[in-house]
Amino acid sequence: xxxxxxxxxxxxxxxxxxxxxxxxxxxxxxxxxxxxxxxxxxxxxxxxxxxxxxxxxxxxxxxxxxxxxxxxxxxxxxxxxxxxxxxxxxxxxxxxxxxxxxxxxxxxxxxxxxxxxxxxxxxxxxxxxxxxxxxxxxxxxxxxxxxxxxxxxxxxxxxxxxxxxxxxxxxxxxxxxxxxxxxxxxxxxxxxxxxxxxxxxxxxxxxxxxxxxxxxxxxxxxxxxxxxxxxxxxxxxxxxxxxxxxxxxxxxxxxxxxxxxxxxxxxxxxxxxxxxxxxxxxxxxxxxxxxxxxxxxxxxxxxxxxxxxxxxxxxxxxxxxxxxxxxxxxxxxxxxxxxxxxxxxxxxxx
Amino acid sequence: xxxxxxxxxxxxxxxxxxxxxxxxxxxxxxxxxxxxxxxxxxxxxxxxxxxxxxxxxxxxxxxxxxxxxxxxxxxxxxxxxxxxxxxxxxxxxxxxxxxxxxxxxxxxxxxxxxxxxxxxxxxxxxxxxxxxxxxxxxxxxxxxxxxxxxxxxxxxxxxxxxxxxxxxxxxxxxxxxxxxxxxxxxxxxxxxxxxxxxxxxxxxxxxxxxxxxxxxxxxxxxxxxxxxxxxxxxxxxxxxxxxxxxxxxxxxxxxxxxxxxxxxxxxxxxxxxxxxxxxxxxxxxxxxxxxxxxxxxxxxxxxxxxxxxxxxxxxxxxxxxxxxxxxxxxxxxxxxxxxxxxxxxxxxxx
Numbered sequence: 001x002x003x004x005x006x007x008x009x010x011x012x013x014x015x016x017x018x019x020x021x022x023x024x025x026x027x028x029x030x031x032x033x034x035x036x037x038x039x040x041x042x043x044x045x046x047x048x049x050x051x052x053x054x055x056x057x058x059x060x061x062x063x064x065x066x067x068x069x070x071x072x073x074x075x076x077x078x079x080x081x082x083x084x085x086x087x088x089x090x091x092x093x094x095x096x097x098x099x100x101x102x103x104x105x106x107x108x109x110x111x112x113x114x115x116x117x118x119x120x121x122x123x124x125x126x127x128x129x130x131x132x133x134x135x136x137x138x139x140x141x142x143x144x145x146x147x148x149x150x151x152x153x154x155x156x157x158x159x160x161x162x163x164x165x166x167x168x169x170x171x172x173x174x175x176x177x178x179x180x181x182x183x184x185x186x187x188x189x190x191x192x193x194x195x196x197x198x199x200x201x202x203x204x205x206x207x208x209x210x211x212x213x214x215x216x217x218x219x220x221x222x223x224x225x226x227x228x229x230x231x232x233x234x235x236x237x238x239x240x241x242x243x244x245x246x247x248x249x250x251x252x253x254x255x256x257x258x259x260x261x262x263x264x265x266x267x268x269x270x271x272x273x274x275x276x277x278x279x280x281x282x283x284x285x286x287x288x289x290x291x292x293x294x295x296x297x298x299x300x301x302x303x304x305x306x307x308x309x310x311x312x313x314x315x316x317x318x319x320x321x322x323x324x325x326x327x328x329x330x331x332x333x334x335x336x337x338x339x340x341x342x343x344x345x346x347x348x349x350x
Numbered sequence: 351x352x353x354x355x356x357x358x359x360x361x362x363x364x365x366x367x368x369x370x371x372x373x374x375x376x377x378x379x380x381x382x383x384x385x386x387x388x389x390x391x392x393x394x395x396x397x398x399x400x401x402x403x404x405x406x407x408x409x410x411x412x413x414x415x416x417x418x419x420x421x422x423x424x425x426x427x428x429x430x431x432x433x434x435x436x437x438x439x440x441x442x443x444x445x446x447x448x449x450x451x452x453x454x455x456x457x458x459x460x461x462x463x464x465x466x467x468x469x470x471x472x473x474x475x476x477x478x479x480x481x482x483x484x485x486x487x488x489x490x491x492x493x494x495x496x497x498x499x500x501x502x503x504x505x506x507x508x509x510x511x512x513x514x515x516x517x518x519x520x521x522x523x524x525x526x527x528x529x530x531x532x533x534x535x536x537x538x539x540x541x542x543x544x545x546x547x548x549x550x551x552x553x554x555x556x557x558x559x560x561x562x563x564x565x566x567x568x569x570x571x572x573x574x575x576x577x578x579x580x581x582x583x584x585x586x587x588x589x590x591x592x593x594x595x596x597x598x599x600x601x602x603x604x605x606x607x608x609x610x611x612x613x614x615x616x617x618x619x620x621x622x623x624x625x626x627x628x629x630x631x632x633x634x635x636x637x638x639x640x641x642x643x644x645x646x647x648x649x650x651x652x653x654x655x656x657x658x659x660x661x662x663x664x665x666x667x668x669x670x671x672x673x674x675x676x677x678x679x680x681x682x683x684x685x686x687x688x689x690x691x692x693x694x695x696x697x698x699x700x
Binding site for chain 2: 019290292293301303304305306307308309310311314316318320321322323324325326327330333334336337340341344346349
């Protein structure tokens, strides 16, 4: 589809993969599964639908050099560097006006850069269907079939009406408590919201202008050729920080959802890597690992070796300058470690 | 005592402190307790009895540069570099003929370089007593009071006769099984053999000549001024490899033992560091460590940080290129890891 443009959202920060992830190396720039960084995987996946020349990456200034190094063949003009994070509405709004200047009929495929997809062929089929549906003048989001009562994701409640693969959206739901999540799971007409949106550039600009006029008015300063980074720096800090979900998705009348059953994972923590262990293996190993008399571990060595003996159900992450050890089912407590690092002002390790 | 000469035995290899210890950085060159390397601690301890000019270090060629760097003020002639390990009889024999050329009345204090002493003042008093007793023409070994039924050490059985602090030696005992070790512990007249010997240079040469004439005949080639390292390389590989215990101590008629109650530890494994945790602490920490919700750990970071959360009774050792994790009471299983490294030919990590 010649008007399809990928907008790869690579501005994320986060420390759920500390000590491998750092401020200067967030999750999307990690190669957790030995198949390339999650960002380059995202680009490759969508590559059969849209070439590099129609892929944009929206990222943080601090990551710009790394992103350019990752995509030597991507036009530099396709890498948008945010001086500071202003959430997804600003990022998508900027990308939309940037792309519309080059293709007034562009249809955006907004894709997070830090998710994993098992069945790439099916993923591409779904994206193509969503792209076609969006081209008709709608916003299409992908709904991920629920497999567990996850309290860490937002949900999409679909309606009963369907037009082809596209269901009505009844409501977007915030992260639920466990009881609610269990209800969503058994109800059968809820999806996870994975943050993947397909929509004409003009439509999202129209909707942002309608719902968040100040944000779009401010972004209008970037609606010109040859935008200098110093201009971005003068505009960006003043932008309203709001998610595209709040700003548009929950308010627009033009939204539909297509189920996306292609084996999706947000790879949310070291614990989640355990789900990617090879068939028959009881431990996930990344990098150079020696595990003796152990089971149920997540072991990862970045430029070095992890050796365990007599250790089970434990996460061990080695990097050159830091090692993390915690029980496998307590991966979320990593945030306590990161808090302690901040408190002790270990800036080089954050 | 102007004829007292320290012979610091620093040829040891070993992997019980892997990944911190490597072939090129054995235990005596580690700073496990944050007070300097065990070798430099050994030199400092004996420093009040004998100056650096009368301290010799016998080490491996591969460690020569590191030892010289550790002792910039030690005469280079005092560092004897073995091209290959030939056990303690050869090392002590060489040191004895080397020192006798400089001081025919020298009394040697043979000291392992990788042990820890708690009460340094008492240690020095004991060494001075042993030195005085040895000067009268005896070999004096220090006997360490037994505190547990250790099966990893050799033992000394003392006789009933004492002359001052010096007891007769009834027998040297090899590493016992647990039952025997328990018997030694309850018997009350056994000591641990810590490999510390005090004796006139001439006496040990005489005894070695008597019991191991071929060894001493071969070492005679080094009995000259200005021994070139190439000469050492031509002599050393042909030397008989035998311990001083077998060669002399178990055979000589001239031996006595002085009890050494100064808080001795051979710091034999990562587990043993737990005994050195500060008063009131339940974990031993070395280097930069963050321990959240844990107890009973041995945590060590070499140039970097170890962070644990929800982990107890575990050994975690971080170095730049390798991390080890094992249960605290299974530290001896480290040898399985080292065997696996050898099998996988991870030469740079050994």
